[in-house]
Amino acid sequence: MALSVEDLKLMQGLAQRITATHPRLVNSDASYGELAWNWGRTGGEGEHRLWFSGGELVAWGRAELPRRVRRNDGSVKDITAAYLAYQVAPGHAELVDEVIGWYATTAPGVERSVLPAADDAHALGRWAAHGYEPDAPDAWSQLNERELTEVEEPSLPAGFSFRTAAEVTPEAVVQAQVDAWAPTSYTASSYLGVRRAPGYRADLHVLVEAPDGTMACSAIMWLDEVNATVEFEPVGTHPGHRRQGLARAMVLHGLRLAAAAGARHATVACMGESVPARELYYSAGFRAFSRDAPLVKRR
Structure with missing residues (x-):
C-alpha cells in the first residue's frame, strides 16, 4: 500500500522533533524535505510500517524493493536489491531491532542496504549484530549546513x-x-x-x-x-x-x-x-x- 499523505506528515513531524533535539541523528532520506521529495516523485510507492507510543509516532521504516524502472531515454534499469529508509526517536532506541526485523521479513532473500547516521552508535551496533557490514566506500552522503x-x-x-x-x-x-x-x-x-x-x-x-x-x-x-x-x-x-x-x-x-x-x-x-x-x-x-x-x- 502506498504511503498516505497523512502518514507522511507524521513522519515529517518526527523529523522535525529529532532535528530540534538531535540533528546529527537525522538519517539520510529521513529529513523533513527529503521525505517530501521522495514521496512526491515516487507516489509513496514501497512497503512501510509505523510505530507509535502513546498516540505519537516514534519510529517508521520504508522499504524500496527490487523492481524495474523505465527511464526517459527508453532504457530500463533492473534494481535487484532492497533499500531501507527509516527513523527511530532517540527515546525509543529499542525499536531499532524491530525495524531491522521488519525489514528482513519485508525483503527476504535479496541484498539489503540501509543508511543509518554515522553518529548513531546504538543503531550501528544493532545493525552490525544482525549481520550488516559497511557498504562500498563511495556510497555515503554528507550533510552540509x-x-x-x-x-x-x-x-x-x-x-x-x-x-x-x-x-x-x-x-x-x-x-x-x-x-x-x-x-x-x-x-x-x-x-x-x-x-x-x-x-x-x-x-x-x-x-x-x-x-x-x-x-x-x-x-x-x-x-x-x-x-x-x-x-x-x-x-x-x-x-x-x-x-x-x-x-x-x-x-x-x-x-x-x-x-x-x-x-x-x-x-x-x-x-x-x-x-x-x-x-x-x-x-x-x-x-x-x-x-x-x-x-x-x-x-
Whole structure:
C-alpha cells in the first residue's frame, strides 16, 4: 500500500522533533524535505510500517524493493536489491531491532542496504549484530549546513535570469529536472506528486533561465517552519551549462529567498565522494555537518 499523505506528515513531524533535539541523528532520506521529495516523485510507492507510543509516532521504516524502472531515454534499469529508509526517536532506541526485523521479513532473500547516521552508535551496533557490514566506500552522503546571516548577493552572466516554478510552465520545470539528471524516470506525473507534497512551495522552487529560454539549473527548497531551517533537494544543472557559476548563484539566490521566508539556517546533502558538488556548496558558505554510514547485508 502506498504511503498516505497523512502518514507522511507524521513522519515529517518526527523529523522535525529529532532535528530540534538531535540533528546529527537525522538519517539520510529521513529529513523533513527529503521525505517530501521522495514521496512526491515516487507516489509513496514501497512497503512501510509505523510505530507509535502513546498516540505519537516514534519510529517508521520504508522499504524500496527490487523492481524495474523505465527511464526517459527508453532504457530500463533492473534494481535487484532492497533499500531501507527509516527513523527511530532517540527515546525509543529499542525499536531499532524491530525495524531491522521488519525489514528482513519485508525483503527476504535479496541484498539489503540501509543508511543509518554515522553518529548513531546504538543503531550501528544493532545493525552490525544482525549481520550488516559497511557498504562500498563511495556510497555515503554528507550533510552540509550554514546560517543565513550575511548571504552574498548572487551574480549571473549576462542574459541569464532567476525564475521560480510559480513563474514558468510546469513543462519547463520538469524539463529542467530531466536535463540535469538524464537518464531519469522523472516525469510530469512525478512533478504533480511533488507539488502535492506537504511543504512544497513554488516560490521556493528556484531556476536559472538561459538566454535561449532553457532552464539551465533548478533547485527545490523545503522550509521547515518549526525549526526555521530550509533544505535544498534536489539541485541540478543542465550538462551544457555547467562550470559557469550558475548553480552557485542559484543557491545564493535561494538562500536569500529562504531568509526572507523566515529561515535562519540551511542544509544541503551531497554524495561524500562528489568533490564538485561538495566544493559548490562550500563556495556558497556551507560546511560539513554530519554524514551517514552505509551498511549492507549480502544475499
